[in-house]
Amino acid sequence: MADKIKLGVYGAGRGEHLVASAEVNGFELTAICDRSEPLLRRAKKKYGDRHIAFYRDYDEFLAHDFDAVIVANYATEHADAVIKALASGRHVMSECMAMFTMAEGVRLVEAVERYGKVYFFAENYPFMRQNLEMARLYQSGDMGRFLYGEGEYIHPATVDQRVSLMSGPEHWRSWLPVTYYCTHSMGPVMLITGTMPVQVNGLIVPHDYDDVHQNGLGSIKMDDCMSILMCTMDNGALAKIMPCAKLKDHGNRCRICCNKGSMEWGQGHDGILRVHREPFDCPEGTAPNACYHPGWPEGFEDAGSQGHGGGDYFTTYYFAQAIREGSKPKIDVYMATAMTAIGIQGYKSALQGGVPMEVPDFRKPEVRDRYRHDEWNPDPARHREGYPPSSVLGKIDVSDESLAIFAAKRKAYEERL
Known part of the structure; x- marks a missing residue:
């Protein structure tokens, strides 16, 4: 080396x-x-x-x-x-x-x-082996043109699990709107198909006061259940994106539908990739469905020993490659800002009932100028007139008793570090 x-x-x-x-x-x-x-x-x-x-x-x-x-x-x-x-x-x-x-x-x-x-x-979810296999199949041309995609990232958590991730009510995980943490869902769709989002419509399920893990002792001040971002891609395809949701269905899902077939893996499938073609589209002598556990690309068999299903390996691998070769990064700044912008613009959309919002292409200087002073954000500590609350319901209060219990749990956790 x-x-x-x-x-x-x-x-x-x-x-x-x-x-x-x-x-x-x-x-x-x-x-x-x-x-x-x-x-x-x-x-x-x-x-x-x-x-x-x-x-x-x-x-x-x-x-x-x-x-x-x-x-x-x-x-x-x-x-x-x-x-x-x-x-x-x-x-x-x-x-x-x-x-x-x-x-x-x-x-x-x-x-x-x-x-x-x-x-x-460092968006790592595109580099799980199922997503790498879908990228290989799509880029070979066998699946045809991308028409519709779905990306989901569902991660419910107990109060004790939250304690290890957030320090208290000022921590970003306490108030960040549910649309914002969206790149684990959008990243695979973009990397598999090579498309970019150009428009987003956002909808949010409001804060669930009956869920003790969201409300109770978690010092949560935003809508933490789920949201949908319906994105129009630059080739005309649609992608339904579910950012970091707290539905009771932990896992990931990615589905890519094309004009010659579809590919999908996710919750309940134990990592199995399903590749489907309609009988009238199948090459003679082949079955319409292939269900299998994809392997790693040749030469990368050890990637799975690293975090996030191998994704952490590939982010650092491609980072090193770009430095050593002076090559274009696998996920560059223009992809990164578009991938992130759907969450920001999607929250603007959700607060207006789901109206379409532009996802700007920051490769274009004239487009940047429209957003150069757009500091709109939901951080309670930075709030000013015209800035949004952290929830579509407005301000969500957490009881002093809940905050005190959470603070005690957090203190105990830090003492164990």
Whole structure:
């Protein structure tokens, strides 16, 4: 393997989980930064016997000696951290979401263009083996033209599970609208078919006051049940996207319907991919249905040992490839901003009853100008006139008793780190 790529990781929670995959793909961890002392303490326990520096201040971290950064801090704060890293001369792999406001998306795109460093978006769900197999079949031409797709990411959680993921009522997971965390659902559709969204209609099921895991002790202040984003793609196809939903049906689903057949895998199918053709479209002597467990592409058989069904392996693999070869990233900044924008624009749509909203193409400077000052966002801490609440119902209150119980659980969790 070529010389190691020196790596810094910003975010000792999710970021630390990517280290193993990064090191398999030729990165050498040199520094970790996180403003959370408990998370940093956990990282020090794990890497204390290695020559790794630890920081709580991001600017001090960026003064360290490394070539590339994994940005995995709070999901609503990625864009500014990425821009700082690019300006410091580092290549960046950013966790999802790509940006929190449309104006951040403009600044992000222009920073990538200005500084000329690799920006890779770490959306990992397209790289699960079933999705890789669907991409292979679609790109071979055997399935024909893409007409309709579905992507679902369903992840219910107990209060105790939430405690490990969010620090309290100010944490982004407490108030981020359900449409926003959408790239795990849209990413596979885009990567399989090579299409981009151009329009979105959003609808939301409002907050469920009867679900103790949403309401009760979870300090949840948004609609956490489910939403639908109906996206029009740039080839005229439609894609029904279900972002991070809390329905009681944990799992993922991806369905791709084309004019010569369809492909699908998801909940209840134990990883089995179903490829279907109508009898009148089948080549002579073949069955209309093929159901099988896809293998990994040749040469990548070990990917499955890494996180998120192999997805973490491929994000760091393609990040390293783009750095070493100077090639176009597999998921570049224009794909990343479009993939993220459907959640922002979809929430605008849902608040207006599902009206269609543009998904802008930030490859075009004249389009960027329309969104250059669009800082519209649902963060309660940044609220100003004209900005939305975190729920289509308006403000959702959480009892002091629930907050106190949640805080005690969180304190106990941090003490165990």
